Amino acid sequence: MVTAIPSAVPNDAFSASPSHSPYEASTQHKHWRYSRTALDEQRASLNSAAVHVIRNAFEIDDPGSSNAISFLSPADEYLLVKLYISKVGQLCAHFHMPEVVEATACSYIRRFYLRNTVMDWHPKNVMLTAIFLASKTTNHPIPLEQYASHIPNTTPSDVLDLEFLVAQSLGFEFVVWHAHRALWGIYLDTQTLPDISFHTIHDAYIASVAHVRASRLSDAELIYTPSQIALACFHIAAPVLAEQWAKAKGESDVISLLPAISDMILQEGKPPDLERVREIDKRLKICKNPEKVVGTKAYLKKQAEEEAKAKEKREKKAAEIRALEDARDPFGGELDPEGAAKIERAKQLDEDDD
Amino acid sequence: MSVPWLKGPQKRAAPGRVITTPSTQAFLGGVKDATGKTTEYSPMIPTYVESCTSDRYLNPNLRLLVSSCYHKMCESCIDRLFTLGPQGCPMCGKILRKMAFTPQTFEDLVVEKEVAVRRRIAKEFSKRREDFSDLRSYNDYLEEVEDITFNLINDRDKVETEARIAKLRVENAALTELNIQREEREAAIVRAEEERVQREQLERAEEARLLEEDERMEREREKQGIIDILQSTDKSATKVIAKSRAAAQKRALRKAPTAAAQASTSAAANTAARMRSTVKDEPHVPFTDDWYTHQDKFVLRTQYGDPGTDALVRDLVGRDVLRAGGYDIREAWDRAIRTSVVGLAVQPIPNTSPESAMLSAV
Helix, strand or coil: CCCCCCCCCCCCCCCHHHHHHHCCCHHHHHCCCHHHHHHHHHHHHHHHHHHHHHHHHHHCCCCCCCHCCCCCCCCHHHHHHHHHHHHHHHHHHHCCCHHHHHHHHHHHHHHHCCCCCCCCHHHHHHHHHHHHHHHHHHCCCCHHHHHHHCCCCCCCCHHHHHHHHHHCCCCCCCCCHHHHHHHHHHHHHHHCCCCCCCHHHHHHHHHHHHHHHHHHHCCHHCCCCCHHHHHHHHHHHCCCHHHHHHHHHHHHHHHHCCHHHHHHHHCCCCCCHHHHHEEEEEEHHHHHHHHHCCHHHHHHHHHHHHHHHHHHHHHHHHHHHHHHHCCCCCHHHHHHHHHHHHHHHHHHHCCCEE | CCCHHHHHHHCCCCCCCCCCCCHHCCCCCCCCCCCCCCCCCCCCCCEECCCCCCCCCCCCCCCEEEEEEEEEEEEHHHHHHCCCCCCEECCCCCCCCCCEEECCCCCCHHHHHHHHHHHHHHCCCCCCHHHHCCCCHHHHHHHHHHHHHHHHHHHCCHHHHHHHHHHHHHHHHHHHHHHHHHHHHHHHHHHHHHHHHHHHHHHHHHHHHHHHHHHHHHHHHHHHHHHHHHHHHHCCCHHHHHHHHHHHHHHHHHHHHHHHHHHHHHHHHHHHHHHHHCCCCCCCCCCCCCCCCCHHHHCCCCCCCCCCHHHCCCCCCCCCCCCCCCCHHHHHHHHHHHHCCCCCCCCCCCCCCCCCCCCCCC
């Protein structure tokens, strides 16, 4: 019927190359990918900037006090975050949430602390908010009242207060690709390989699942792709089978990456030592940012500052509208629709960006 | 005093039939429809009558009539209260006569009242845009009319509103007369059109019937003819029948074009009219893109060993308890396998400085 289909997009704009794949178009690949050193640098710089700010905040409260406080190091922060990531699993199991919620929440917490510091926001609250947010974004939502009532010492507002902050720190990029789904894919696809018994595959899969869970406690998701992590977990459980599958897919290059990933998972995939974490938590209570603690001088000062800014903005806007109205002909009526429209627009515009 | 609506079951109208009791004809404000298409609103829902506290549950044939002050009362109440002459309405006290009750047309009495008011106003004030020199004065007139209508509907400033009506009537006396005539003419045209259409339909039905009759007669005659021939001649029966059938076919072919032609001309006229109003259909441009789907990396099977989803696939729990309509496990498998092959070739970002084991060692 139709001989030539006119294309809406010229065919040479994209080519069907592997880089034009859905994963590489995802925000996970575009924005949340680091090298190991880049990760360390990011955390270090975040930490030092935070220490600087908090030191000043302490100075406002009580000059000279900040020298006595030992702030957390990036390693301390990392350990604390890791502990709370390891607790996500228990909490999700309590609510019978599917694994995708757990994995997404872990990713959210990890990414959140690439943009914020533990001294500003305690990971316990961030964890609760991240799980709630993850349940919503993965389409397994749970009502807030039910959620808060099942967690001791938690009110709904504790969960909601941080929700926007977490979402903003994630850049509103809520979709996360996970290794456990890739592992399931490997499990299914290895069944198409010739001469492999289902029993072998199944045993390997069960063992790999534990490794994938462990990988969530490491930084693997920020460095490698989910399929690579899944293959590495499978490789730990059944090296020969994993390599055979990779070759069958025509991706033998990936095999060289696997040892590094496996090392990372096996070394970092264990929950941290509780004693050390408890000690870090104690120190955190002292070096917490006073601006976030209700009632301190720094907090009140911050409030006052924000009030002043908001007031200034309001006055500026009122002055603007007044100027427009003065400039407009009072008897304009229908002859000055533009002026009327300008004033309407100025009244409705709400410039929230500072 | 005649009590038409209480004359017993044979007078009771079935729900949906038009009521033409004297009261409907007398009461000018109600919805009186000459074409006979408006029916009475009589819901078979539980209805409570305030004036006598009876309801439809006790008396299924309860019929509520509406007074001129727009209050509803059942027939027995009306009979009880107004047989001996004009009385005050039990709800608002306005003096009513027994004749002043109409059956309800609309579910909402507010609507009923509004319709009555608007009918009255429309009859009196029906000027059009052509009767005015400019748009402004036309709009002013419309606003005045609407103001009056609003006041009447909501019983505001009764005296003042009546004065305004009188004033307007005087102003527009001449034009109103013209407009009434114009409207009547238009209504007549519409009626004529309707009648014509109806007549045409009847004619066509009649024609079709006649045609069928003719055909039947024709067949009867044929059969009779064959029988006669068979009786009188010695020719073989099959040959006779074949000859007569051939003759019948020839006759049918001759008739068919004319009948078909008739039908096709009318059909063609209809489609031509429709075609003129339809929009051109442009060739569809499909959305094209060039995503690499990794389809070459795997072949999806219809069956996998997957104990985790076994209960789901075989729906062991019960009929579609776990699955929604349209659910296909192969889509989940496809997504999983695709996730496992996508991104395998992505190289991690290389380290910029010598690898520090600062955080990795914890």
